[in-house]
Amino acid sequence: xxxxxxxxxxxxxxxxxxxxxxxxxxxxxxxxxxxxxxxxxxx
Numbered sequence: 001x002x003x004x005x006x007x008x009x010x011x012x013x014x015x016x017x018x019x020x021x022x023x024x025x026x027x028x029x030x031x032x033x034x035x036x037x038x039x040x041x042x043x
Contacts, residue, residue: 005034 005013012019013027027034 001032003030003032003034004037 008019009023009026011017012023
């Protein structure tokens with residue numbers, strides 16, 4: 001399965017907030033790479 005994170009997931013993963021522990025747990029659980037697209041890059 002391919003996993004595409006949205007920006008809120010990435011922010012929560014790297015910057016501590018109310019969802020940080022959930023995002024870190026999810027990434028550890030899936031044990032698969034996340035796919036980044038041009039939508040993740042600033043325009």
